[in-house]
Amino acid sequence: MVPPFVSLCLPHTFFFFFGCLLCTAGNNACLMPLLWAVQSRDTVFYDTPRLVYHIDEFAVGALTSYYARTLPPKADVLDLCSSWVSHLPDDYEAGSVTGLGMVTAELDKNPRLTTRVTQDLNENPSLPFEDASFDVITNVVSVDYLTQPLAIFKEMARVLRPGGSAVMSFSNRCFPSKAIDIWLRTSDMEHAFIVGCYFHYAGGFGPPQAQDISPNPGITDPMFIVRAMKR
Numbered sequence: 001m002v003p004p005f006v007s008l009c010l011p012h013t014f015f016f017f018f019g020c021l022l023c024t025a026g027n028n029a030c031l032m033p034l035l036w037a038v039q040s041r042d043t044v045f046y047d048t049p050r051l052v053y054h055i056d057e058f059a060v061g062a063l064t065s066y067y068a069r070t071l072p073p074k075a076d077v078l079d080l081c082s083s084w085v086s087h088l089p090d091d092y093e094a095g096s097v098t099g100l101g102m103v104t105a106e107l108d109k110n111p112r113l114t115t116r117v118t119q120d121l122n123e124n125p126s127l128p129f130e131d132a133s134f135d136v137i138t139n140v141v142s143v144d145y146l147t148q149p150l151a152i153f154k155e156m157a158r159v160l161r162p163g164g165s166a167v168m169s170f171s172n173r174c175f176p177s178k179a180i181d182i183w184l185r186t187s188d189m190e191h192a193f194i195v196g197c198y199f200h201y202a203g204g205f206g207p208p209q210a211q212d213i214s215p216n217p218g219i220t221d222p223m224f225i226v227r228a229m230k231r
């Protein structure tokens, strides 16, 4: 008779000897080769570039129009969780646009970027920039993937110039295996509160403001903004 404790250990012993680990990727238990186990989950997830839009054309249009209305001229922009597209208006003249994301091949395809940084913010939330380097920080449909949000928002406050703004935008779509647990259990409105709390508790920002810029509520992808100004 095998004691329950031992029988629980047996599968792990088995997979150890066969060079595999039993691990949890998102909501699904799966086997990963030992090689993968030394990489972070994000590195595995972003092994392959995704040169796609993550929201529909109406939501993209709403965000680009919002930027057209609100971005100060000639701003130095930091696009966090950047990819092949930053959704800036074609005729918007930035001072500079720095993109930080996980996939070099995606960043290389982004024509708006003047500087590209490949970094996993969940592994290393320190932003590799001097204090007060940027006028605007954007993060499009990715704030829900940050597992150390307070550390990153503190860093955002550090690298923003006084009076600069951080603009977090999100819809109601995500990769469920990537999003943090609380995001999956909460509504659109609660997502705005969550992001507002990030600003509030990180410190260094004025009161966060939320805005629903959904172009066709209830019909096409919604779009929400939570933004705050660096004090």
Ligand SMILES: C[S@@+](CC[C@H](N)C(=O)[O-])C[C@H]1O[C@@H](n2cnc3c(N)ncnc32)[C@H](O)[C@@H]1O
Binding pocket: 042, 046, 052, 053, 054, 080, 081, 082, 083, 084, 085, 100, 101, 102, 103, 106, 119, 120, 121, 122, 123, 139, 140, 141, 142, 145, 146
């Ligand atoms: C849903 S896509 C959004 C891309 C882009 N912002 C857009 O609007 O299409 C998520 C992006 O966030 C980046 N990302 C995800 N997790 C990240 C992390 N831990 N650190 C840095 N970037 C990350 C990935 O490189 C990926 O391109």
